[in-house]
Amino acid sequence: MFGDETPFDATAYEIESRAEFDGHLARGSLARLIVLGLRLDQDPPDLSGVDVHGTLFVGCRLLSAEVEIDLIRRGAHLIPPFDARPYPTHPAQLYTPEDLSFGFDRHGFAGMYDTVVYDHFGEHGGATPDIREALAQRLHDAGIDNALGKALNAWVRAHGPDGTVGISGAVGIMGGHAEPRGSAAYRMAATLAWRLANAGRLVITGGGPGVMEAANLGAYFASRSEAELAAAIDLLAVAPDFRDHDPYTAAALRVRAEYPPPAAGDAVARLTHGGLALPTWLYGHEPANLFAGQIGKYFSNAVREDSILRLSRGGIVFAPGWAGTVQEVFQAATKTFYRTDGPSGAFVFLGSAHWSGLPVEQLLRPLLARSPHGDQSELVVVTDSLDEAMTALTG
Secondary structure, X not given: OOOOOOOOOHHXXXXXXXXXXXXXXXOOEOOOOEEEOOEOOOOOXXXXXXXXXXXXXXXXXXXXXHHHHHHHHOOOEEEOOXXXXXXXXXXXXXXXXXXXXXXXXXXXXXXXXXXXXXHXXXXXXXOXXXXXXXXXXXXXXXXXXXXXXXXXXXXXXXXXOOOOOHHHHEEEEEOOOOOXXXXXXXXXXXXXXXXXXXXOOEEEEOOOOOHHHHHHHHHHOOXXXXXXXXXXXXXXXXXXXXXXHHXXXXXXXXHHHHOOOOOOOOHHHHHHOOOXXXXXXXXXXXXXXXXXXXXXXXXXXXXXXXXXXXXXXXXEEXXXXXXXXXXXXXXXXXXXXXXXXXXXXXXXXXXXXXXXXXXXXXXXXXXXXXXXXXXXXXXXXXXXXXXXXXXXXXX
C-alpha cells in the first residue's frame, strides 16, 4: 500500500451494496469480483445464468447449501460468515466514533459496542484464541486493512498527487496513554495536531486516550478556532483519568454534542477533521477515542503498530511517554534506517526535559547516521517549540 503517489483503487473490484450487486447481475457477470458481506438470502437473486468464475464471496449469506455448492462448482470461492460474534468478520468500512460508542446512552461504558467486543475478545482467549476465533479475527483485521487502504486512497486523491502533499502529508503522533486531559502535554499535542490539520496534514494516532486522544481532538477542531479547542479541553478536563470509564466517555460525548463534527457523512472530511486512529482490542480496557474521524480498530496489536508507523510518511511526533512510546521510537527508526517504506519525515520529540531523561537521542543519531541510504541523523529534532516542530514537519 502506498508504494507511490498513485494508489491502486480496489473499489472497482469490490461489491459492498445490493444495488452494486444487482447492477453487475443485470450485466450477466460477477467474474473475478469480490462480494463483501451481503444478505443474498433475502430477496434471493437468480444466479444460475451468471458468470461467477473467480468470484469471491466473503461473509455473504446465501439462500441454501445447494446455492453455495452450485457457485463453487461453477468456479466461485466462498468464505462463509461466522455466527455468534459481536463483530463483523468482513467489515467493508472503517469504524466511526458513533459505531464504537453505540449503546453508551442506554447501558454506559459496559454496554457500548467497543466494550462488548473487548469482553468477547477476553472471554475467547485474548491474544491466544482458539482456531475458529483466530480465523474470525484475522478475517476482521483483513477487512480493516482493505477498508483502510480505500479510505487513505480517497484522502490521497483529495490531497495529491497533483495537490499539496499526498501520502507524504500523513503525520503520526505518539505519546503516553495515561496523560491526563488538561495537562500541559495534552494541550501541546492537541494544539500541534490542530496546526497540522490546518496545514493540510493527516493526523494518525494509535487511537487510545492521553496524547493520542489529544491529537485526534486537535484535528477534530481543525475548522474551529484555537480558543474553541482550549474551551473543549477545559470541558474534558472534568474527567481527566481514562480509568474512570463512564465519566471519561460521557465527557467526550458532551464535547462532541456541543461541537458537532463537520460533514460527518463524508469519509475524506472525517479524516481531515479528526484524523485517523488505529487502536486495538488488546488494550480494550482503554475507552474508545471518540474524536478520530475514522477508526481502524484491530485485534492484532502487531499489525496495528506497524500500520501506524508505515503510514506516517510525513514524520512522527513523539510526545512524552514510556515503554510503549519508546518501543515505537525504535520500530520507526528501524524502518527509517532501511527505508522499508520509502523516505521518512522528521522524528520530532516534544518535551526536551522528558526526552533528556532517556537516551533516545544519543542512540538514534549515531544509528541513523549509519543508514545504508545515507546519514539520516538530521531527521531527529528535540524541542519544546511548536513552531520548530511545525517547521520540521511541514518545511
